[in-house]
Amino acid sequence: MYRGFPLYATMALAALLISGCTPAVVAKTDTTSGTSTTLGGDKEAGKLVFTNNCSTCHGPTGAEGGAVGPALKNENQRMDFAAVDSWIKDPAPPMPKLYPQFLSGKQVRDVAAYVESL
Numbered sequence: 001m002y003r004g005f006p007l008y009a010t011m012a013l014a015a016l017l018i019s020g021c022t023p024a025v026v027a028k029t030d031t032t033s034g035t036s037t038t039l040g041g042d043k044e045a046g047k048l049v050f051t052n053n054c055s056t057c058h059g060p061t062g063a064e065g066g067a068v069g070p071a072l073k074n075e076n077q078r079m080d081f082a083a084v085d086s087w088i089k090d091p092a093p094p095m096p097k098l099y100p101q102f103l104s105g106k107q108v109r110d111v112a113a114y115v116e117s118l
């Protein structure tokens with residue numbers, strides 16, 4: 001009379017274990033998006049950031065240089081993305097420190113990606 005119960009219990013337990021063992025869907029983070037060299041920096045967006053914040057010193061596109069700031073053409077041969085990113089975040093005078101007051105971390109990454117493309 002009770003012979004069926006253990007079997008039912010075993011199956012219920014098995015079903016529970018199986019469902020419990022289904023791998024959870026791991027949410028993707030955006031930390032790995034973009035290329036490893038620019039850490040997701042968007043050079044197209046960075047171009048606008050450059051025009052608005054950097055061109056007065058470094059020239060209209062940055063490649064030619066301005067009265068105050070040096071030309072940034074081939075900057076990628078002097079500094080890699082990470083170095084440009086940290087330089088913009090903490091530059092030496094007379095270059096102004098625009099981060100974090102005027103530029104977000106994302107804007108700095110974008111403009112760094114733009115500078116690296118010159």
Ligand code: HEC
Nearest residue numbers: 053054057068069070078084087088092094095096111115
């Ligand atoms: C007030 C003028 C000024 C502004 C605005 C300015 N810079 Fe500069 N920047 C300079 C000067 C001057 C130097 C050279 C400093 C030195 O070599 O010690 C420099 C150096 C740099 C360098 C390093 C160049 C090298 O020697 O390899 C980078 C990269 C750079 N600037 C990017 C930017 C970006 C991007 C912005 C905008 C977010 C910006 N700068 C805004 C004046 C400016």
